[in-house]
Amino acid sequence: MFITQTSFARDIARDIKPDDPVPQVAVPDFTRLFKEASPAVVNISTLAKPKSRASIYGPGGEELPEIFRRYFGIPLPDAPSSSTPQPMSLGSGFIISSDGFILTNNHVVEGADEIIVKLSDRSETRAELVGSDKRSDLAVLKIDSKRPLPVVRLGDSDKAEPGQWVAAIGSPFNFEYSITKGIVSALNRSLPNDSYVPFIQTDVPINPGNSGGPLFNMKGEVIGINSQIFTRSGGFMGLSFAIPIDHAMWAVEQIKSKGYVTRGWLGVAIQEVDRELAESFGLEKPMGALINQVVPGGPADKAKLHPGDIITRFNDRAIYHSGSLPMRVGVVAPGDKASVEFIRNGKRMTTRVEVGQLPDENAERGGRPARKESAENRLGIQVAELDSDYRSKLRLDKDISGLVVTNVVSGVARAIGVRQGDVITDINKVRVDSVAVFEKTVKKLPVNRSISMRVIRQGQPGYITFRLTE
Structure with missing residues (x-):
């Protein structure tokens, strides 16, 4: 026999005095x-x-x-x-x-x-x-x-x-x-x-x-x-x-039955909503999955979901953390319709989406044609050159040049808050409009001094600073 947690808590509340020794609960x-x-x-x-x-x-x-x-x-x-x-x-x-x-x-x-x-x-x-x-x-x-x-x-x-x-x-x-x-x-x-x-x-x-x-x-x-x-x-x-x-x-x-598993697919790239993002989007508290990319022609694109939308419910189940969305979508049979509740420009909206089938792993990693990307570097990020697809999804003007952040791995970039979907236009006063220029510039960055980087996030440009150590 052992004492359950419920009875244990009740016994403490009723019988235990402040100076009494804590009773031992049997395993x-x-x-x-x-x-x-x-x-x-x-x-x-x-x-x-x-x-x-x-x-x-x-x-x-x-x-x-x-x-x-x-x-x-x-x-x-x-x-x-x-x-x-x-x-x-x-x-x-x-x-x-x-x-x-x-x-x-x-x-x-x-x-x-x-x-x-x-x-x-x-x-x-x-x-x-x-x-x-x-x-x-x-x-x-x-x-x-x-x-x-x-x-x-x-x-x-x-x-x-x-x-x-x-x-x-x-x-x-x-x-x-x-x-x-x-x-x-x-x-x-x-x-x-x-x-x-x-x-x-x-x-x-x-x-x-x-x-x-x-x-x-x-x-x-x-x-x-x-x-x-x-x-x-x-x-x-x-x-x-x-x-x-x-x-x-x-x-x-x-x-x-068939030797493999098929999963539902929404066709979006998402990120966690932290406190700052929640405030910027007018949320009372951090929750949901923020869409930072929509795969062209995918289920979410057909349902008119956009980058910047925050999915808060999927099939009538709350999405408190971004990581729970792929789990909810994955168990839906491809071809079935699901309800999606999301926040856009501070307004709560709903739509129906016909869930697709999750592509193979190579297609899943981005869901887009191959484009030139950088390797991991001193900043701890990967970037890709802007193309018409990225410009459309990020709602960028044609005259904007730069590189889009596709992955934040670790290090300085994560510490200063660089996010997937950011567009980097300048580093250390050098215009970076190609992966080759970016990699060359990052290799030459000085140490132990302030370095500026111009970033466009959700259409808004701004400068952030950082330091590199030996």
């Missing part, structure tokens, strides 16, 4: 959960034919990014000359049907030539990749068995609440069938590289090898798939992220 017993659920959890290993030179990102490797790194596998030296498949990665998964369908992360099996599944009775069998979805990091496997296999019970991730107990079962660092526990920390988290998944954030200890394993509620039901961690060391640091099982099963049904 729930996970023994029964583990006994009942663990037989349906599997260990997954993969093999790949050696390439001329290969390396797999692993925990703690210097080449891994500092945050939200994918965690699986071990570093490989130069591939041997032998054609024998070599170990590539380790992970977890769980059986979702007694005839052998298994759910795991795409990054656990991506690029594998052979997938080996180890069951709870320690038997091993080869698995077939039914299909995968890179955007949501999901993969469905199939194994053959002469007997019905144990399966997990699926829960309702929409009923998850911050503060509730959860547990993970998997193979961290290949220590098979390890269970760890914690609580749900937050819901509907949007991560930088995964804008189509409303992640469940937990403080459950998750490490390399847990990837693809189940996240259980106290009823022993799967409510998520452990997928990512926040780490600077390669190991657990208190922030873990799981794909909600409701979202996963929506993708699984498509993968099982």
